[in-house]
Amino acid sequence: MSNYRFSHLDQLEAEAIFVLREAAAQFEKPALLFSGGKDSIVMAWLARKAFWPARMPFPLVHVDTGHNFAETMAYRDEFVVLLAARLIVGSVQESIDRGRVVEETGPGASRNKLQTVTLLDTIEQHQYDACLGGGRRDEEKARAKERFFSHRDDFGQWDPKNQRPELWNLFNGRKNPGEHFRIFPLSNFTEMDIWMYMKREEIPLPSIYFAHNREVFQRNGMLLAVTEFLKPQSHETAASRVVRFRTIGDATCTGAVESTASNLDEVIAEVAAARQTERGTRSDDKRSETAMEDRKKEGYF
Amino acid sequence: MDLLRFTTAGSVDDGKSTLIGRLLYDSKSIFEDQLEAMEESSRRRGDANVNLALLTDGLKAEREQGITIDVAYRYFATPKRKFIIADTPGHIQYTRNMVTGASTANLAIILIDARKGVIEQTKRHCFIANLLRIQHLVVAVNKMDLVGFSEAGYHRIIEEFREFASRLDNIVEIVFIPISALNGDNVVEKSANMGWYEGPTLLYHLENVYVAGEENHVEARFPVQWVVRPMSDEWHDFRGYAGRVAGGVFKPGDAVTVLPSGFTTRVKAIHSPKGELSEAFAPQSVCLTLTDEIDISRGDMLVKANNPPQVGQDIEAMVCWFSPRAMPPRAKFILRHTTQETKAVVQQVRYHVDINTLHKIEDVDGFAMNDIGRVCLRAAVPLFYDSYRRNRQTGSFILIDPATNETVAAGMIV
Numbered sequence: 001m002s003n004y005r006f007s008h009l010d011q012l013e014a015e016a017i018f019v020l021r022e023a024a025a026q027f028e029k030p031a032l033l034f035s036g037g038k039d040s041i042v043m044a045w046l047a048r049k050a051f052w053p054a055r056m057p058f059p060l061v062h063v064d065t066g067h068n069f070a071e072t073m074a075y076r077d078e079f080v081v082l083l084a085a086r087l088i089v090g091s092v093q094e095s096i097d098r099g100r101v102v103e104e105t106g107p108g109a110s111r112n113k114l115q116t117v118t119l120l121d122t123i124e125q126h127q128y129d130a131c132l133g134g135g136r137r138d139e140e141k142a143r144a145k146e147r148f149f150s151h152r153d154d155f156g157q158w159d160p161k162n163q164r165p166e167l168w169n170l171f172n173g174r175k176n177p178g179e180h181f182r183i184f185p186l187s188n189f190t191e192m193d194i195w196m197y198m199k200r201e202e203i204p205l206p207s208i209y210f211a212h213n214r215e216v217f218q219r220n221g222m223l224l225a226v227t228e229f230l231k232p233q234s235h236e237t238a239a240s241r242v243v244r245f246r247t248i249g250d251a252t253c254t255g256a257v258e259s260t261a262s263n264l265d266e267v268i269a270e271v272a273a274a275r276q277t278e279r280g281t282r283s284d285d286k287r288s289e290t291a292m293e294d295r296k297k298e299g300y301f
Numbered sequence: 302m303d304l305l306r307f308t309t310a311g312s313v314d315d316g317k318s319t320l321i322g323r324l325l326y327d328s329k330s331i332f333e334d335q336l337e338a339m340e341e342s343s344r345r346r347g348d349a350n351v352n353l354a355l356l357t358d359g360l361k362a363e364r365e366q367g368i369t370i371d372v373a374y375r376y377f378a379t380p381k382r383k384f385i386i387a388d389t390p391g392h393i394q395y396t397r398n399m400v401t402g403a404s405t406a407n408l409a410i411i412l413i414d415a416r417k418g419v420i421e422q423t424k425r426h427c428f429i430a431n432l433l434r435i436q437h438l439v440v441a442v443n444k445m446d447l448v449g450f451s452e453a454g455y456h457r458i459i460e461e462f463r464e465f466a467s468r469l470d471n472i473v474e475i476v477f478i479p480i481s482a483l484n485g486d487n488v489v490e491k492s493a494n495m496g497w498y499e500g501p502t503l504l505y506h507l508e509n510v511y512v513a514g515e516e517n518h519v520e521a522r523f524p525v526q527w528v529v530r531p532m533s534d535e536w537h538d539f540r541g542y543a544g545r546v547a548g549g550v551f552k553p554g555d556a557v558t559v560l561p562s563g564f565t566t567r568v569k570a571i572h573s574p575k576g577e578l579s580e581a582f583a584p585q586s587v588c589l590t591l592t593d594e595i596d597i598s599r600g601d602m603l604v605k606a607n608n609p610p611q612v613g614q615d616i617e618a619m620v621c622w623f624s625p626r627a628m629p630p631r632a633k634f635i636l637r638h639t640t641q642e643t644k645a646v647v648q649q650v651r652y653h654v655d656i657n658t659l660h661k662i663e664d665v666d667g668f669a670m671n672d673i674g675r676v677c678l679r680a681a682v683p684l685f686y687d688s689y690r691r692n693r694q695t696g697s698f699i700l701i702d703p704a705t706n707e708t709v710a711a712g713m714i715v
Binding site: 048054169 | 304374
């Protein structure tokens with residue numbers, strides 16, 4: 001029966017689609033968290049496939065820090081149209097204006113942490129009972145232990161020591177009122193798989209994933225982009241370099257890498273040769289050894 | 302490139318974390334920043350060498366206590382294959398974690414300390430691998446450097462292992478490899494210290510072991526997961542059934558029977574956004590349309606009349622109990638099987654298995670955490686099932702405690 005060969009990308013796709021459909025079937029009001037980053041792009045693409053020719057039965061939710069790269073926002077709006085999806089935006093700026101959160105100050109200030117409050121508020125406002133996220137287990141050590149269906153208590157918290165065992169294809173999404181789930185259809189994708197899948201599917205991508213000229217400066221071993229939200233301090237000097245981004249988060253904490261890779265093949269070759277993880281370009285993970293676990297426990301994606 | 306999912310099993314200090322670290326390190330899957338972070342933590346903890354276990358112990362509590370709490374998934378790839386490792390901890394809640402890790406694995410690596418040989422835990426690991434129907438075992442005899450790379454010692458362990466492994470009837474292949482995970486002998490590179498060993502290195506074996514064909518491509522099973530109804534102008538009357546093929550092959554024109562209604566119809570088309578497909582086979586996720594309009598919903602199953610599944614409410618199964626709360630006699634649960642969910646009651650616990658001796662223990666009623674045993678269950682509605690031995694997807698289920706919503710047990714239909 002060896003003619004029924006199934007490549008690793010086929011397997012990952014079939015698994016992710018299965019998980020997306022389980023989410024739709026087991027929950028009353030799921031939502032897909034869309035950051036504009038490549039993982040959420042792939043997840044939304046898979047959601048389109050999972051329910052095609054019907055529309056996906058949940059909206060895309062974007063938690064907007066207000067500190068975005070302009071390219072990400074333009075892309076988001078086009079992509080939503082391409083997928084025939086609905087878009088809901090939760091705004092960190094609004095959370096700040098309403099006094100729900102206090103903006104960090106100082107040169108290392110970021111709205112990354114504030115997102116959690118806006119996210120939990122958006123979930124509560126719309127009463128989403130499951131949020132689909134593009135998290136991958138290869139990203140970070142705390143994520144390696146994450147389930148496909150990850151339970152969150154009344155306060156949106158994750159209890160890593162008390163997770164439900166997950167066997168075969170059987171996902172347990174049962175919960176009490178007020179609790180919700182985070183669901184990670186891409187759990188078994190690696191960074192390389194994401195790139196290879198985007199190439200295979202010819203998924204359009206935001207331009208900042210490819211090499212371009214940009215004003216950047218060095219901080220804590222990272223190349224940060226000069227934006228209206230982030231300026232170099234007096235001892236830091238900005239210069240124009242040819243760079244691209246390996247991940248896209250808030251513009252204040254996502255580092256660029258120097259690269260001339262201008263298409264998917266060149267990016268894939270570069271990823272294959274990379275000696276640094278992609279989260280090495282994220283200052284939000286560098287705050288402490290267990291920074292990701294700490295944020296996840298509070299409800300971060 | 303294809304995919305191999307494997308799990309690793311070993312007792313405490315058998316060198317499991319070191320082996321995984323070695324595989325990732327030697328296959329260049331550890332990145333510089335991970336290595337730096339690991340060196341930094343090792344230094345702070347005062348470890349003598351870089352502690353490769355820090356790579357797998359991700360949670361704060363684990364790093365503080367130097368133990369692994371939960372199943373962790375690791376990824377690496379070579380030009381030949383992509384690998385997913387379910388790394389299961391050696392002590393706390395061992396059975397629960399190994400069962401979880403084994404449920405999706407095609408292969409298990411059983412680690413044996415060359416100085417100790419086959420011990421009770423080795424038997425326990427093999428019993429679980431066999432119970433979860435992992436067909437390929439690799440017995441890695443580790444720490445060969447500590448026994449002077451002795452060929453005679455290695456063969457003695459093989460003999461010991463074969464003696465009890467003859468009872469493991471689901472395992473079709475056992476490969477023995479003498480290694481030193483610490484120094485890398487026979488892990489990725491062939492050992493210069495064991496010229497007498499002519500077999501493959503561990504990585505070579507993992508890259509080349511033949512695991513295709515473990516899906517059941519004969520008995521057609523399609524549990525309906527979701528009904529696709531676009532209700533758009535373009536797809537006005539479209540009614541598709543989305544799901545993951547759990548067995549067999551479906552082609553347009555094939556006659557299919559719908560369970561539980563028993564109606565028969567034909568597959569009209571297999572849809573994908575890129576056009577129609579000529580066939581769908583396990584484990585593809587697809588969307589089927591049928592030639593007749595029949596009332597079909599989630600939990601129903603499409604099958605073929607010439608090899609139907611068993612249909613019934615009374616199920617005999619092996620169960621692993623996961624919950625710290627013991628199972629009382631005649632307990633009621635929510636049973637999740639394929640895409641179906643129903644109530645069920647445990648009518649009788651027939652026996653427990655002592656997983657160290659593999660003996661049956663009769664005259665028992667409930668279960669405590671990590672117990673494994675055979676039960677007779679009654680479901681509130683008929684299930685469409687196969688034995689776990691024939692089909693891992695249609696032969697498996699979980700039990701959920703309706704009071705806490707926790708997954709309290711995993712079951713394999715006999």
